[in-house]
Amino acid sequence: MNFFEMCLEFQTDVSDVEKALSSGDPGFVLVDTRSAQAWGQGRIPGAIRLEGARLDPAVPVVTYCWGPGCNGATKAAAELTRRGFQVREMIGGIEYWIREGFPIRTDDGDKLGEPDPLTAPVRALDCGC
Template structure:
């Protein structure tokens, strides 16, 4: 009998554990497509934060994103939004941990947060519109 492939060598988790795992991931993350599609609607049920520096934001950001560098996320600054506001954060992309830092700050402040996986790299890979300048657009 041939030995199992590298994929099958470690058995897959039971389905109930896989369901819990992926549900947990989706409670912490969203992707560029879901954000872009949601921005088309009028729901307004989240705030999109570009947590890179102002120069990177001005060079190109997702339409509707507000620039708030992760180092400037403070309790006082977050008072601008109602408690319970959901924040979606992104940075440059998979090579950047700015969004993780922002998500951690927000979570420690008791704010609901999701990370937009892929960041601006993912946004560009999807071919979505990019706004330049200092306005959310």
């Protein structure tokens, strides 16, 4: 297996995660590795917090954190892998989730922003990747 095939085996991106979550049966549990304070600021709908989570090793996991400048999702993925979980890291984190215009859940409800034209297609169904 080459490096790029390995990347696809161990990483996913926000568009693929959103598409899977929208299907109603993503085939994984989405795990937010950030702090309680960060969780309170906003999270991906359907995600659970790593802290205190009861995960089933038979169910694949996708981890995420703040964004490319944070390795919290990588650290969590490494630890979960050591514990026998099948894990992928969502590259881009919640930063790119937001930049692509996907919804964020807060205690006050869901919020939807506009896609950032520098990181996501505007008025398109997908990026074509």
